[in-house]
Each structure stands twice: as structure tokens, then as C-alpha cells.
Amino acid sequence: MLTDGIISVTPMSKLKMLREHPDFVRVAGYSATEVIKTFDLPQKAVDILTPYWIYVGEPMDNLPFTIYAYCMADYFAGSFVPRHRSHEMSMKMQRRVEENGAQFEFRQEVDKILVKNGRVRGVRTRRGDEIACDYVICGAYPNRAYTQMIEPKSEVPEGAVKFVNGNRLNVCPVSVMLVIEGAPEENGITNYNTFSGETMDTNEIWRNSRNITEPYNFITTVCLNYAVPDCVPEGYTHLSITNLVPVDPFLNVKEEEYYDLKRRLANEMMEEYIKVGGVDFRSRIAEIEVSTPMTISHYVGAWKGSIYGYSHSMDNHVIAKKAMMAEDHFIEGLEFAGAHGVAGDGQGTQITNGRAAAKGVFDAMAKKEAAAK
Ligand SMILES: Cc1cc2nc3c(=O)[nH]c(=O)nc-3n(C[C@H](O)[C@H](O)[C@H](O)COP(=O)(O)OP(=O)(O)OC[C@H]3O[C@@H](n4cnc5c(N)ncnc54)[C@H](O)[C@@H]3O)c2cc1C
Incomplete structure (x- = not known):
């Protein structure tokens, strides 16, 4: 059962919606494509409603309608950009x-989560300090925790390895972040967020994104000037161009090929956007940073660069994940909080996942206290 303790207070909390609108649960077994078909909308309208799918990293045929609906509701409700961003x-x-x-x-x-007889007993940091504790809430992916962090290895339950292998990683970003001389309009940029590509067929885009030998056929851009006008000095443009892609093709890239690949992808993504804006700004680039799944994995430790945790797909969606929560709990005292949690990815959702993890700890403490009385 869902309980108040793990339900986010935001109006669009997935778990809250599912509890308060039982009818909504009925569409959980259908994909976004299947439900949208019943609306009888003109194709143009469907195309306009489609692009945001990329932020959930699953083609519309395999994306549960519930997840799609949350995204769209958030999108239409409008969003906020903090002046100093997520920091x-x-x-x-x-x-x-x-x-x-x-x-x-x-x-x-x-570095290590220390476990004895199936129970957490502490952690060891990279610099060698040991901190004794009864509970750990781990922000690192279960993939990393169960394969690299549990000490001794003999304490890793068989079920935990199956859990890790049974979850498919969600998408990773390839991003080009730019500061360009000239105001946005001079660089052909007229709004905050643009989705562009040669097709709106998400199966086609998905196939293309698995192939890094061809230019990406779908990109999203954000021009921060339109949300935070003083994010760069006057007369400059802050632009990011992103594609969200599966990690698989990057796993076969050889070390000596990596930098050439990065440069090629960045150039192709800029060319793709230049087609939209109509202004070739490349000779006016003041700063450029290119990130790939490797960059994300290296700097924040996200497993294989996946920023969105595990995929929400027709065979593994939030209701199935919620139903399996107790079975997916393997080591006493060890909880997980992060994009890999039940509620899924994104910055807001991490609060829900964090609450769920904290509740897990409080419940276990209460149980222990009750048993001691
Ligand atoms: C370019 C980009 C744009 C994005 N845009 C948006 C957006 O507009 N809206 C949105 O909702 N989401 C966005 N996201 C996704 C969002 O940032 C993630 O879904 C979210 O941050 C995931 O939260 P997390 O806590 O799982 O991981 P993180 O935010 O990566 O936090 C994990 C933290 O744990 C630390 N850590 C890892 N391992 C260890 C360890 N062993 N010991 C100690 N510390 C450790 C890491 O250093 C890191 O600080 C974006 C992501 C990227 C990369």
C-alpha cells in the first residue's frame, strides 16, 4: 500500500496521482501510442505533443501512457528555472x-559499504576512514553498490545481482554547451527551448540514437538567456544542444577514437541546430564544453552515464517497481535514493525517492525499537 510518508507533496507526484485518481491507474497497462490513438487527433497535433518523449528516454510505443501524461502535465503547467540553477x-x-x-x-x-551477516555495519571512505553506522542511504547506483562497493563480496545477495541485471539503464546525455558572442537573436535563437529533427517518429529517432556513426536526427536546445537574462554578460548567448541517447554504442568506443568522436558529434549537433536558426555562429564561439555519457559517469559517478536511472517501459513501470519494492530490498539497513529509485528520474522526483529511502530507515528503526521493548 502507498502511505503518506513516501508521497511527494508536489501536485504532480506520480504516487499521489495514482492513489487519488484510481481511474488513472487503468491506463497504466497501455503505451502512450495506444492511448493517444484513441484521441483521434490530427497527425500535426500528435507531432506537437510528441517531442517531450525524449526526456523519458523510451519510444512512445514502449512508454507507459501514465509516465507520458505526467511529463506533459508538467510541461503545460509551466516550469521554473532557479536564478543560480540547480546548484x-x-x-x-x-x-x-x-x-x-x-x-x-x-x-x-x-568506497565500501561494510556488511556483516546481511546487515550494514558502516562505510569506508576513499581516504580510508571507517564510519560505523546501522543505516546507509546510498546515492550511487545499485549497479555500483552491489558490484563494487559491498565488502566483503560474499555479502552480495544473489537476488541483488539479478535485480541489477534485470533493470535496463535509461538514456544518457550528449551535450554541447556554448557561450557565443552576440545576443540570442543575432545567433538565430528566438526562444528558450526548441525540439527539432527530421522526423517525429520516435521509433525512428530511437533507432538513429543507437547509431553513433550517423548524425543524430533529433536534438533539443535550451537558450538560458530567455530564463535567466544575466546568466552571461550582455551581448553573449548561452546555448546548450542536447541529445539523450542509450549508452550501448558508447561502450564500444576505443580510447584512441573518443576525442575525434566527441568533436564530430558536437559539430554535427551544431550543424543540425544551425539549420533551425539559420545563423552559423561557429566562428563566434567564446566557450565550448562537450559532454558524453563518459563525462557524466566520470564526474558524478552515474552508472555508465545514465542520468535518468532505470528505464520506465511497458514491462517495467512505476506500478511494477512499486509492487516489487519489498522483494528488491536485499541488505538490512541499506536504502537507495536517486534517479534509480522507484519514482524515477529528474530533479524534483529525487525528493520523492529521498523521502521513500528515509521512510525505509525510520520504519526499520521503529521496528527495532519495538522489538527491543
Ligand atoms: C545536462 C543535464 C541536464 C539535465 N536537465 C534536467 C532538467 O532540466 N530537469 C530535470 O528534472 N532533470 C535534469 N537532469 C537530470 C537530473 O540532473 C538527474 O535525474 C538527477 O540529478 C539525478 O539525481 P541523483 O541524485 O540520482 O544523481 P546526482 O544528482 O548525480 O547525485 C549523485 C551524487 O552522489 C555523489 N556520489 C556518487 N557516488 C558516490 C560515492 N561513492 N560517495 C559519495 N558520493 C557519491 C555524486 O558525486 C553526486 O553528487 C539533467 C541532467 C544532465 C546531466
Whole structure:
């Protein structure tokens, strides 16, 4: 059963919607394509409603309608960009948590989660400190925790390895982040967010995104000037061009090919956007950063660069994940919070996943206390 303790307070919380609108649950067994077909909309309208799919990383035929509907509802409701971006949100959360008595340790990496007889007994940091504890909420992917972090290895339950292997990773970003001389209009950019490509057939886009030998046929761009006008000095443009792709093709890239690939992808993505804006800004680039799944994996430790956790697909969606939550719990005292959690990916959803993990710890503590009485 769903309980209040793990339900996000946001109006669009997935779990809250599912609990309060039982009719909505009935569409959970249908894909976005199947439900949209029943609307009898003109193809042009369907095409306009389609592009946001890329942010959930599953073609419409394999994307549960419920997930698609949440995304679209958020999209139509409008969104906010914090003045100092996501870092501002993190800083605010840090302050709030510290006010409640917690302590942050920056520049520390947990290397090992120490387990004895199926129970957490502490962690060891990369620099060698051992911290004894009864509970760990792990932000690293279960893939990393179960394959590299649990010590001793003999404490990794067989079910945990099956769980990791049974989940398909969601998409990873390939991004080109640019600061360009000239105001956005001079660079052919007239709005905050653009989706563009030669087709809106998501199966076709999905096939194309698995192939890194051809130019991507679908990109999204964000021009931050339109949300935060002073994000760059006056007379400059802040533009990011992104494609969200499966990690698989990147796993076969040889080290000596990597930088050439990165440069080629960046150039192709810029060319694709130049077709939309009509202005070739490449001679005016003041700063450029290119990131691939490797970059994300290297800098934030996201497993194979997946920023969205595990895929939400017709055979593995939030209701199935929720139903399996107890069975997917393998080591006493070890909870997970992050994009790989039940509620899924994105910055807002991480609060729901964090609440669920905290509730898991509080429930276990209460049970232990009750047993001791
Ligand atoms: C370019 C880009 C654009 C995005 N845009 C959006 C957007 O517009 N809206 C949106 O909702 N989402 C967006 N996302 C996705 C969103 O950022 C992620 O879904 C979300 O941050 C995932 O949260 P997380 O806690 O799982 O991982 P993270 O935010 O990556 O946090 C994990 C943290 O754990 C730390 N860590 C990992 N392993 C260890 C360890 N062993 N010891 C100690 N610390 C460790 C990492 O350093 C990191 O700080 C975007 C992501 C990218 C890359």
C-alpha cells in the first residue's frame, strides 16, 4: 500500500496521482501510442505533443501512457528555472538539512559499504576512514553498490545481482554547451527551448540514437538567456544542444577514437541546430564544453552515464517497481535514493525517492525499537 510518508507533496507526484485518481491507474497497462490513438487527433497535433518523449528516454510505443501524461502535465503547467540553477536548489536543501542537525562532508567518497551477516555495519571512505553506522542511504547506483562497493563480496545477495541485471539503464546525455558572442537573436535563437529533427517518429529517432556513426536526427536546445537574462554578460548567448541517447554504442568506443568522436558529434549537433536558426555562429564561439555519457559517469559517478536511472517501459513501470519494492530490498539497513529509485528520474522526483529511502530507515528503526521493548 502507498502511505503518506513516501508521497511527494508536489501536485504532480506520480504516487499521489495514482492513489487519488484510481481511474488513472487503468491506463497504466497501455503505451502512450495506444492511448493517444484513441484521441483521434490530427497527425500535426500528435507531432506537437510528441517531442517531450525524449526526456523519458523510451519510444512512445514502449512508454507507459501514465509516465507520458505526467511529463506533459508538467510541461503545460509551466516550469521554473532557479536564478543560480540547480546548484541553488542543492544549497537551499543543504541549509535546511543542516538546520535539522545533519552534517555534510564534501570531497569525500564512499568506497565500501561494510556488511556483516546481511546487515550494514558502516562505510569506508576513499581516504580510508571507517564510519560505523546501522543505516546507509546510498546515492550511487545499485549497479555500483552491489558490484563494487559491498565488502566483503560474499555479502552480495544473489537476488541483488539479478535485480541489477534485470533493470535496463535509461538514456544518457550528449551535450554541447556554448557561450557565443552576440545576443540570442543575432545567433538565430528566438526562444528558450526548441525540439527539432527530421522526423517525429520516435521509433525512428530511437533507432538513429543507437547509431553513433550517423548524425543524430533529433536534438533539443535550451537558450538560458530567455530564463535567466544575466546568466552571461550582455551581448553573449548561452546555448546548450542536447541529445539523450542509450549508452550501448558508447561502450564500444576505443580510447584512441573518443576525442575525434566527441568533436564530430558536437559539430554535427551544431550543424543540425544551425539549420533551425539559420545563423552559423561557429566562428563566434567564446566557450565550448562537450559532454558524453563518459563525462557524466566520470564526474558524478552515474552508472555508465545514465542520468535518468532505470528505464520506465511497458514491462517495467512505476506500478511494477512499486509492487516489487519489498522483494528488491536485499541488505538490512541499506536504502537507495536517486534517479534509480522507484519514482524515477529528474530533479524534483529525487525528493520523492529521498523521502521513500528515509521512510525505509525510520520504519526499520521503529521496528527495532519495538522489538527491543
Ligand atoms: C545536462 C543535464 C541536464 C539535465 N536537465 C534536467 C532538467 O532540466 N530537469 C530535470 O528534472 N532533470 C535534469 N537532469 C537530470 C537530473 O540532473 C538527474 O535525474 C538527477 O540529478 C539525478 O539525481 P541523483 O541524485 O540520482 O544523481 P546526482 O544528482 O548525480 O547525485 C549523485 C551524487 O552522489 C555523489 N556520489 C556518487 N557516488 C558516490 C560515492 N561513492 N560517495 C559519495 N558520493 C557519491 C555524486 O558525486 C553526486 O553528487 C539533467 C541532467 C544532465 C546531466
